Amino acid sequence: MEVIIRDNPEDCAQIVANVVARYLDNKDKPVLGLATGSTPERMYKKLIELNRAGRISFKKTTSFNLDEYVGLPPDHPQSYHAYMKEKLFDHIDIPFGNTNIPDGNAADLREECLQYEKRIRETGGIDLQVLGIGSNGHIGFNEPIGSLSSRTWIKILTRNTLRDNARFFEDESQVPRHVITMGIGTILEAEHCLILACGHHKSEAVQAMIEGPITSQCPASALQFHKRATAVLDVDAACLLRLKEHYRWVEENHLDWQRYDLPNRFEK
Ligand code: F6R
Numbered sequence: 001m002e003v004i005i006r007d008n009p010e011d012c013a014q015i016v017a018n019v020v021a022r023y024l025d026n027k028d029k030p031v032l033g034l035a036t037g038s039t040p041e042r043m044y045k046k047l048i049e050l051n052r053a054g055r056i057s058f059k060k061t062t063s064f065n066l067d068e069y070v071g072l073p074p075d076h077p078q079s080y081h082a083y084m085k086e087k088l089f090d091h092i093d094i095p096f097g098n099t100n101i102p103d104g105n106a107a108d109l110r111e112e113c114l115q116y117e118k119r120i121r122e123t124g125g126i127d128l129q130v131l132g133i134g135s136n137g138h139i140g141f142n143e144p145i146g147s148l149s150s151r152t153w154i155k156i157l158t159r160n161t162l163r164d165n166a167r168f169f170e171d172e173s174q175v176p177r178h179v180i181t182m183g184i185g186t187i188l189e190a191e192h193c194l195i196l197a198c199g200h201h202k203s204e205a206v207q208a209m210i211e212g213p214i215t216s217q218c219p220a221s222a223l224q225f226h227k228r229a230t231a232v233l234d235v236d237a238a239c240l241l242r243l244k245e246h247y248r249w250v251e252e253n254h255l256d257w258q259r260y261d262l263p264n265r266f267e268k
Contacts, residue, residue, distance in 0.1 A: 013042035033129030058094035070178035102180035129190035137218035141181035150183030
């Protein structure tokens with residue numbers, strides 16, 4: 001896995017925004033995989049700025065979100081439908097019909113999962129999948145001990161995740177226990193997986209993902225199998241990594257076209 005470490009969340013968000021911008025620039029019909037939660041918010045703000053400044057356009061982009069709670073109506077403030085509208089879609093030029101989020105209110109949830117997979121396949125697959133990581137190592141809502149080759153399906157959240165996500169709700173009892181999430185197998189089919197993590201509270205999960213064994217106890221460790229996975233971390237999230245010097249050495253020796261810090265037309 002490629003590991004990029006920066007001093008603060010702002011610099012991390014800039015890198016991820018630049019990578020997204022390059023995909024939008026280089027692909028005729030870019031397909032983005034998107035995440036929700038606290039982690040990508042800064043990055044979405046940067047994409048909105050770039051879009052407003054006319055430097056990037058989402059007009060030809062199709063997006064697929066990783067997950068959605070089961071049972072929350074799309075206009076519920078804590079649904080991921082509402083999150084995506086508020087944090088990104090309402091502020092950029094993406095055609096609303098090109099955005100896809102699993103329907104956690106579908107009459108037939110199993111059919112919804114199958115159709116979601118089909119829609120991803122029909123676009124030709126995801127070019128860039130943006131991910132966050134749960135403090136228990138989940139990606140999407142693939143919780144520990146689940147299959148590392150799973151497809152989009154209905155999953156049950158762990159007590160740990162219900163506690164973590166209670167901050168968005170009135171209390172823990174309001175957090176839906178069931179979700180629809182892309183599976184690990186679905187995520188691993190993206191051309192490039194880019195996982196962003198910031199803060200001390202992510203450091204154990206980050207260490208397990210990058211330097212631990214590949215195990216369903218840390219679903220994110222499955223990214224070690226991916227041909228192109230990049231972790232963008234702030235120093236706090238990276239604090240438990242044993243091979244930090246190695247990651248810095250590798251980055252220092254990147255060839256120009258591999259570098260993340262070359263000034264490019266997307267930066268201010
Ligand atoms: C959300 C998602 C989750 C989050 C993870 C981290 O779409 O897929 O895996 O990325 O729970 O959440 P935050 O960023 O709130 O710490």
